[in-house]
Amino acid sequence: MAVTQPVSRGVPGEERHRIPIKTLLIYLLPLLLLGIFWAEYTFLPNAQTFTKKKYLAAAFPYFVGLYLVVFGVGLFKKNFRQKLTYRSPLISGAIGFLILWDLVTLKMGLLPLPQFPSPGAVVAALVSDAEVLFVSLYHSLGLLFTGYFLGLLFGLPTGILMGWFSTINYWLSPILRFIGPLPATAWIPVAMVIFPTSFVASVFLVALAAWFPITIMTWSGISNVNKSYYEVARTLGANVRYLIFKVAIPASLPSVFVGLFMGLGSAFATLVVAELLGVKSGLGWYVAWAQGWAEYAKVWAALVIMAVMFSGTTSLLFRVRDRVLVWQKGIIKW
Amino acid sequence: MNRVTAEKTEGIVPVQEAGRIRVQNVSRFFLQDSGPDVIALNNVNLDIEPGKFYSLLGPSGCGKSTLMRIIAGLDEATLGTITLDEEPIRGPHFLRGMVFQDPTLFPWKTIEENIASGLEARGILKEKKHEVQEYIRLVGLEGFEKVYPHQISGGMAQRASLARALVNHPKVLLMDEPLGALDAFTRMQMQEEILRIWQSRGTTIVFVTHDIDESVYLSDKIVIMTPRPGKIKEVIDVPLGRPRSRNHPDFWRIRSRILRIFGFSPDFADSYHI
Numbered sequence: 001m002a003v004t005q006p007v008s009r010g011v012p013g014e015e016r017h018r019i020p021i022k023t024l025l026i027y028l029l030p031l032l033l034l035g036i037f038w039a040e041y042t043f044l045p046n047a048q049t050f051t052k053k054k055y056l057a058a059a060f061p062y063f064v065g066l067y068l069v070v071f072g073v074g075l076f077k078k079n080f081r082q083k084l085t086y087r088s089p090l091i092s093g094a095i096g097f098l099i100l101w102d103l104v105t106l107k108m109g110l111l112p113l114p115q116f117p118s119p120g121a122v123v124a125a126l127v128s129d130a131e132v133l134f135v136s137l138y139h140s141l142g143l144l145f146t147g148y149f150l151g152l153l154f155g156l157p158t159g160i161l162m163g164w165f166s167t168i169n170y171w172l173s174p175i176l177r178f179i180g181p182l183p184a185t186a187w188i189p190v191a192m193v194i195f196p197t198s199f200v201a202s203v204f205l206v207a208l209a210a211w212f213p214i215t216i217m218t219w220s221g222i223s224n225v226n227k228s229y230y231e232v233a234r235t236l237g238a239n240v241r242y243l244i245f246k247v248a249i250p251a252s253l254p255s256v257f258v259g260l261f262m263g264l265g266s267a268f269a270t271l272v273v274a275e276l277l278g279v280k281s282g283l284g285w286y287v288a289w290a291q292g293w294a295e296y297a298k299v300w301a302a303l304v305i306m307a308v309m310f311s312g313t314t315s316l317l318f319r320v321r322d323r324v325l326v327w328q329k330g331i332i333k334w
Numbered sequence: 335m336n337r338v339t340a341e342k343t344e345g346i347v348p349v350q351e352a353g354r355i356r357v358q359n360v361s362r363f364f365l366q367d368s369g370p371d372v373i374a375l376n377n378v379n380l381d382i383e384p385g386k387f388y389s390l391l392g393p394s395g396c397g398k399s400t401l402m403r404i405i406a407g408l409d410e411a412t413l414g415t416i417t418l419d420e421e422p423i424r425g426p427h428f429l430r431g432m433v434f435q436d437p438t439l440f441p442w443k444t445i446e447e448n449i450a451s452g453l454e455a456r457g458i459l460k461e462k463k464h465e466v467q468e469y470i471r472l473v474g475l476e477g478f479e480k481v482y483p484h485q486i487s488g489g490m491a492q493r494a495s496l497a498r499a500l501v502n503h504p505k506v507l508l509m510d511e512p513l514g515a516l517d518a519f520t521r522m523q524m525q526e527e528i529l530r531i532w533q534s535r536g537t538t539i540v541f542v543t544h545d546i547d548e549s550v551y552l553s554d555k556i557v558i559m560t561p562r563p564g565k566i567k568e569v570i571d572v573p574l575g576r577p578r579s580r581n582h583p584d585f586w587r588i589r590s591r592i593l594r595i596f597g598f599s600p601d602f603a604d605s606y607h608i
Contacts, residue, residue: 226438228434228436228438229438229440231408231426231432231434231438232432232434232438232440232498233451233455234407234408234425234426235406235407235408235426235427235428235430235431235432235499235508236428236431236451236452236455236456236498236499236502237426237427237428237452237455237456237502238455239455242454242455246451246454246455247440250440250442250443251440251441251442253442325442327441327442327443327444327482327484328441329482
């Protein structure tokens with residue numbers, strides 16, 4: 001959303017005090033919704049029984065306080081205010097969604113229990129099981145990074161070798177075409193038997209899941225490098241090493257990153273399935289375990305943590321991409 | 335030329351030794367599975383004198399680009415030999431620098447890094463890094479060192495590509511229609527730039543073009559090539575001083591002579607500007 005900034009008139013120092021009413025209203029919207037949520041939660045009668053600890057109710061004053069601090073900072077820092085004004089409708093929307101969720105569960109009982117707990121119950125699960133969730137997150141991250149890193153470690157060289165040497169391509173591409181499309185999760189029964197521990201088996205599965213798209217996109221990137229780059233480099237005195245490391249690889253990086261993102265996606269999927277089925281730790285295991293006890297508030301809590309973990313990892317990769325492919329700035333649109 | 339004077343006029347980069355290219359009985363056939371084989375070059379002989387500006391002039395299909403690619407070492411002659419200073423040519427070499435019609439800058443490198451590519455490829459970037467800035471100055475790209483290729487215009491990109499070839503001190507600079515993709519104004523500006531750089535660097539230049547005016551304006555010698563099969567029809571001298579005027583009667587005389595060689599009547603050429 002575009003926010004019109006006040007046209008500065010008079011002394012520059014006065015500029016920050018002239019905030020248009022509309023901007024101020026948008027800026028205050030989250031606070032207003034937070035108040036409505038608090039009131040709705042406190043004063044409406046419950047349709048469901050709520051036996052958990054009331055962490056959410058206790059948290060309201062902190063949320064309001066936090067927003068007031070943010071609001072205060074925004075009054076004095078123009079850049080911060082602009083960012084916040086831009087995000088404000090979105091934050092308000094999120095709070096609105098929580099109000100609606102609370103209404104249809106706790107307050108009106110429209111959704112069945114135990115599958116659809118109220119926001120307060122999920123918050124209670126997040127807080128009371130924080131330690132287990134944290135350990136599970138730690139294990140999942142360990143599995144994700146080990147597996148993904150191994151997939152990368154094997155995927156990049158395989159792709160580069162296939163793109164550069166036709167003999168290697170001759171032997172590897174049929175294998176890749178035949179085995180690659182098989183989802184890594186299909187290997188679970190075999191992997192669990194072959195490898196000594198379920199963790200090693202899962203690392204293998206995640207690595208395999210990441211390896212395939214990374215290899216394919218690296219290979220495709222290397223083989224699609226504009227041939228005139230090689231010609232130019234050769235007239236400049238380049239040897240084969242230079243052609244591979246200083247021309248082919250940098251030129252194929254945009255394609256490699258597509259593979260890295262695809263690989264990360266399959267790594268997530270494989271990780272969760274592996275943990276649901278075999279591994280005795282991690283968020284996937286936690287979800288399966290909580291479901292076994294019909295503790296759906298915990299299931300939802302784990303899903304929230306998973307979403308944070310996966311989107312965080314993805315944005316981390318985006319950051320790396322933006323740094324490495326800085327030369328594409330203004331060309332790429334994703 | 336005295337080294338000290340050279341440093342005074344062109345910074346710290348000394349004037350380079352120019353090379354002589356000899357093309358002897360060179361033919362290039364392209365064998366086709368269907369249809370007749372193509373004779374891209376038919377028994378071409380050419381002696382390119384050191385330090386001179388040569389143009390290869392002809393319509394498309396006359397083999398001028400093929401000949402240039404063979405001299406660059408990017409293509410091989412089916413028959414015949416080509417030597418640089420009596421050394422037979424085998425594959426590309428940095429002493430035969432090349433500028434392509436498309437600037438083909440490496441998009442992942444800044445302008446400065448692009449120009450430094452030749453030194454980097456030869457593993458001497460550390461010792462010669464100071465020269466990169468000289469060449470950036472020579473082609474007038476100061477201030478654009480840290481910029482990426484997609485951020486600059488076609489003319490500037492072609493300047494960068496010229497500097498990238500020159501940084502290796504080539505004995506011969508091969509230019510394959512380097513101004514073909516530029517607009518008329520940028521083109522004339524770049525012609526001046528190329529002449530200025532050539533006069534200060536003293537390297538041999540082989541310049542492919544299909545523009546008669548351009549070849550007369552730039553060259554010492556014009557190699558006129560005709561297609562089907564591609565061959566050299568005539569090599570003509572351009573005994574004009576520099577700077578040249580495109581309106582001088584002598585300029586027009588040479589122009590008319592070239593038109594006659596290609597079978598156009600000069601009167602026709604006067605009324606239609608080819």
